[in-house]
Amino acid sequence: GESVGLHLPTLSVQEGDNSIINCAYSNSASDYFIWYKQESGKGPQFIIDIRSNMDKRQGQRVTVLLNKTVKHLSLQIAATQPGDSAVYFCAFTGGTSYGKLTFGQGTILTVHP
Amino acid sequence: NAGVTQTPKFRILKIGQSMTLQCTQDMNHNYMYWYRQDPGMGLKLIYYSVGAGITDKGEVPNGYNVSRSTTEDFPLRLELAAPSQTSVYFCASSSPGRTNYGYTFGSGTRLTVV
Numbered sequence: 001g002e003s004v005g006l007h008l009p010t011l012s013v014q015e016g017d018n019s020i021i022n023c024a025y026s027n028s029a030s031d032y033f034i035w036y037k038q039e040s041g042k043g044p045q046f047i048i049d050i051r052s053n054m055d056k057r058q059g060q061r062v063t064v065l066l067n068k069t070v071k072h073l074s075l076q077i078a079a080t081q082p083g084d085s086a087v088y089f090c091a092f093t094g095g096t097s098y099g100k101l102t103f104g105q106g107t108i109l110t111v112h113p
Numbered sequence: 114n115a116g117v118t119q120t121p122k123f124r125i126l127k128i129g130q131s132m133t134l135q136c137t138q139d140m141n142h143n144y145m146y147w148y149r150q151d152p153g154m155g156l157k158l159i160y161y162s163v164g165a166g167i168t169d170k171g172e173v174p175n176g177y178n179v180s181r182s183t184t185e186d187f188p189l190r191l192e193l194a195a196p197s198q199t200s201v202y203f204c205a206s207s208s209p210g211r212t213n214y215g216y217t218f219g220s221g222t223r224l225t226v227v
Contacts, residue, residue, distance in 0.1 A: 007153045007154065008153055008154065015178045034215050042221070043117075043205075043219055044216030045218070046215045050216060051141070070193060089156070091216075093209075100144070101207075103155060104155075105155050108153075
């Protein structure tokens with residue numbers, strides 16, 4: 001996994017709003033993408049994944065969008081709740097590093113009641 | 114099915130002391146990983162293993178050692194602890210190709226070196 005030595009970006013939203021968290025990747029060979037949620041004091045937990053043959057996948061209140069042309073991935077959370085407050089990481093694999101994930105920087109989401 | 118179990122959950126070390134962070138998984142995953150996460154930062158890969166007897170360095174291996182004698186266990190050894198090793202350490206496992214490529218993470222070990 002790779003990460004940069006910078007503090008994580010933050011996103012603050014009001015309860016009930018929709019949240020969009022973005023992630024960029026650089027390896028055009030990446031073909032499998034995952035979003036993780038890390039609550040305070042816990043390990044990252046799998047949220048949703050998407051393969052490169054898709055550009056959209058929906059789960060419960062979450063949607064992942066993949067734009068391979070610009071190498072961009074986003075996680076949309078509908079009707080954000082205080083329990084959604086966490087750090088969100090994207091991760092991806094593909095090409096010669098298949099099986100080993102590369103992690104994005106992470107975004108801190110804070111939901112205000 | 115416990116998933117990935119890490120012990121201890123918390124530890125305070127004095128500078129120069131050594132310790133082993135334990136990690137075990139019961140999912141028969143062949144890949145295992147150690148990450149560190151400093152406050153407000155992302156995950157940095159320390160070491161990983163693609164199977165018993167095989168280990169490889171990640172991006173921040175200095176000051177650490179690992180071994181993988183069994184599929185289940187992947188301990189991380191800190192020799193001569195330094196304040197820069199104060200961090201939260203996460204162990205993870207995966208089985209690429211079996212179902213998906215996602216990792217299962219443990220709950221972490223919070224280490225403070227004073």
